[in-house]
Amino acid sequence: MFTLSNLIVWLVIGALAGSLAGMLVTAKWEGLGRWTSLGVGLVGALIGGAIFRVFNIASGLESVSVSLRDVLAAVVGSLIFLGVLWLLRMRKEGG
Structure with missing residues (x-):
């Protein structure tokens, strides 16, 4: 069950992760823009969170309320999502 506080935490983590992924991909401080970064970060948080939980990656980082594992998973998931969008x-364009 998700609460309002869970939603707020995921929005913050998603925005942070999307911004970091956008900066990594574009090599610019602006990244992808505010709303695109938020969307990419939220999708990335879902993808990365699922991958990290399924494969039990960095399980020792869960001791913080907003865990470092969740932020790392969201950034990795955001990069995967951007890679899939790029491939698509x-x-x-090629076909």
């Missing part, structure tokens, strides 16, 4: 775009 390349496929669409």
Whole structure:
């Protein structure tokens, strides 16, 4: 069951993760922009969170309320999501 505080935490983590992933991918301080970064971060948090839990990656980082594991998982998931979007775009433009 998700609470309002869970939603707020995921929005903050998603925004942070999306911003970091956007900066890594674009190599610019601005990244992808505020709303795109938030969306990418939220999707990435879901992808990364699932991967990290399924494969039990960095399980020792869960001791913090907003765990470092969740932030790391969200950034990794955001990068995976951006990679999939890039592949889909390349496929669409090439075919």
